[in-house]
Amino acid sequence: MTERETLLEDQPGPRSLTELFLTFTWLAVQGFGGVMAVAHRELVERKRWLTQAAFVEEWAVAQIMPGPNVMNLSLVIGGRRFGWRGALAAMAGMLALPLLLVLLLAVAYGRLGQHPAVVRALRGMGAVAAGLIMAAGLRLSGGLKGHPLGALACGALAVAAFGGVVLLHWPMPFVLLGLGSVACLATYARLNP
Amino acid sequence: MTAAPGAFPLHGWDWLQLFGHFLLLSLLSVGGALTTAPEMHRYLVLQQRWLSETQFSSSITLAQAAPGPNILFVALLGWNLGMNSGGPLLALAGVALALTGILLPSTIVTHLASQWGHRNRHLRAVRAFKQGMAPVVIGLMLATGWILARTAHDAGPAWPLWLLTTATALLVWRTRLHVLWLLAAGALLGILGAV
Numbered sequence: 001m002t003e004r005e006t007l008l009e010d011q012p013g014p015r016s017l018t019e020l021f022l023t024f025t026w027l028a029v030q031g032f033g034g035v036m037a038v039a040h041r042e043l044v045e046r047k048r049w050l051t052q053a054a055f056v057e058e059w060a061v062a063q064i065m066p067g068p069n070v071m072n073l074s075l076v077i078g079g080r081r082f083g084w085r086g087a088l089a090a091m092a093g094m095l096a097l098p099l100l101l102v103l104l105l106a107v108a109y110g111r112l113g114q115h116p117a118v119v120r121a122l123r124g125m126g127a128v129a130a131g132l133i134m135a136a137g138l139r140l141s142g143g144l145k146g147h148p149l150g151a152l153a154c155g156a157l158a159v160a161a162f163g164g165v166v167l168l169h170w171p172m173p174f175v176l177l178g179l180g181s182v183a184c185l186a187t188y189a190r191l192n193p
Numbered sequence: 194m195t196a197a198p199g200a201f202p203l204h205g206w207d208w209l210q211l212f213g214h215f216l217l218l219s220l221l222s223v224g225g226a227l228t229t230a231p232e233m234h235r236y237l238v239l240q241q242r243w244l245s246e247t248q249f250s251s252s253i254t255l256a257q258a259a260p261g262p263n264i265l266f267v268a269l270l271g272w273n274l275g276m277n278s279g280g281p282l283l284a285l286a287g288v289a290l291a292l293t294g295i296l297l298p299s300t301i302v303t304h305l306a307s308q309w310g311h312r313n314r315h316l317r318a319v320r321a322f323k324q325g326m327a328p329v330v331i332g333l334m335l336a337t338g339w340i341l342a343r344t345a346h347d348a349g350p351a352w353p354l355w356l357l358t359t360a361t362a363l364l365v366w367r368t369r370l371h372v373l374w375l376l377a378a379g380a381l382l383g384i385l386g387a388v
Contacts, residue, residue, distance in 0.1 A: 029260045032376050036334070037365070053327075060326030063333070065306055066219060067299025068226035068264035075300060076307040087304050095292070098261020099268055103288070105259050106269055109251065117384050122258050124383025127342060127354040128375050129257060131361025134338030138366040140331050147324060154328040161332025166339050173223040176329060184325030191317050191324075 013049055013081050017089040020078050023047060024093030029101070032129055035070040035094070037136035049077065052143030059140070064176060070094065148190040149183070157183050200245045202278040207243070208290060211274070215267070215294025222299060225337070226264040229295075237270065248273045257341075267295045338362070353388040 014020045027042040028035055036059075044055050062072035071091055078090025112118050144154045161179050164170040170178075203211065214236060222229045230253065237244045252273060256266035271291030275284030313319050342358040361375050382388045 028262065030372060031262070032258070032260050032372070035262050038372060053324075056327040056330065057323035060323055060330045061307060061310065062303075063225070063330055064223065064326060065299070065303040066222050067296065067303050068222065068262055070262045071226075071264060071296065072299070072303045075304055079304050079307060080311060083308075084304065087300070091296075091300065094262055095265075098259065098265060099288070099292075102256060102259040102261060102265045102269060103272060105255055106252075106272055109255055120383040120386060121380040122254060122383065123354070124357065124379035124381070124388050125258055125376050126254075126379075127357040127388060128361045128379035130338045130342035131358040132338075132365055132372060132375070133341060134335055134358070134362040135365030137331050137334035137338065138362065140334065144327060144331070147327065149325075149328070157328035158332035158335070161329045162336045162339070165333065165336035172225065172228055172333060172336075175333065176223070176326075179329045179332075180326050183329050184322050187325035188317060188321035191321055193317055 012047075014078070014086070017082060017085060020082070020086055020089045021093035024074050024078075024090045025097050028094045028098045031070075031098075032125065032132075036073075037132040039070060039073060040136050040139060043077070052140070053146070056140050056143040064180065148187050153186070200248070200277045201242050203243055203274060204278075207241075211243075212290055212294045215291060216298055219295050219298040220302065222295070226262070226267070226295075230266070233267075233270065237274070243274055243277065244270065248277075264292075264295065267291050353382075357382065357388050 014023065023042065027038045030042075031038040040055060043049050044052055050058065058073060058076055059069070062069045062076060065072050071094060074090040074094045075087040078086035078088070080086070082089070109118075141158070144151070147154050149157075157179060161175050164175045164179070165172055218229045218232060221232075234249055238246060238249050249270070252269035253266045256263055256269055259265065268288045268291060271287035271289070272284045273287075274291070275281075275287030278287075310319055310323075338358070342355065357379060361379075364370055364375065365372070379388075
């Protein structure tokens, strides 16, 4: 086992299905404009279920598999210790309360949606939500320390992924598969067998 | 949201067709929930005319503004489809149908794959995959934030919004300020017309 993996194995995990459900409920209801940023803070910094590096790795799996990223992340983490039941508990936690809230919001929006103050408030919150996701990306770059490819190559890959999507308008799945396979092959070559 | 003018109600078989379409999209939804949004728009709004433009775009905006995973916009699409077809009861059925359809296949595939990957985590190929993807994933995350920031810029000057987005990114990166304070500040700045 490498040092990175030992760290991963030593993390304290969820103790029960209830804890899984509640943890994911709590992080979901804080997640305005997407849960990813909050998931990182709760799971890595507060609960310490995952290290920085492990979080990035699980997030990569969650992204490359079909399905919504944060739902995939929750089911991977829930499934790790408790199998199917854990995966379902984590996903249920992620969905139940937020679903109720968003439906209430939809009903309210039907009545207030045209009000200019509501429209402007949503605009401001949208800008903040975008910043939250960028901050999560910046924080995660800390997890690249000790990466087999080295800081320079990692930085170049991240910039290429960003530029491909933002400047060249490549579809995300293509970037993920295209640049991702280059990165994986290079990493494979660098890793000890 | 109420029934939209110009949108057709769904009958019996239509619901099954909708369910099948979402099951298929679930397996294609690599890279996140919002990557399937363009295809849903084509199918629901342009081809079948089950939803109006406004219903579609407000579903996405509301799901973004509410807490919880972005995939909830699919629940709101289901809600609107049901409202167009009969009322609140059908709307709840629409929510259940849409969410189950979009989540069921991807959940099964991802769970099986992740269990396999975890059992074989010491294989060089599995380690290379997980670690190799990391820098690309981080770049994509920054890109997602950028794109979300841009979509909010339909009306009014854009630079105050960019400033707010950048300030948020830096504050969250460098301090421990709670996210809710920042969101409240964003809403307040919006209401005051500063952004």
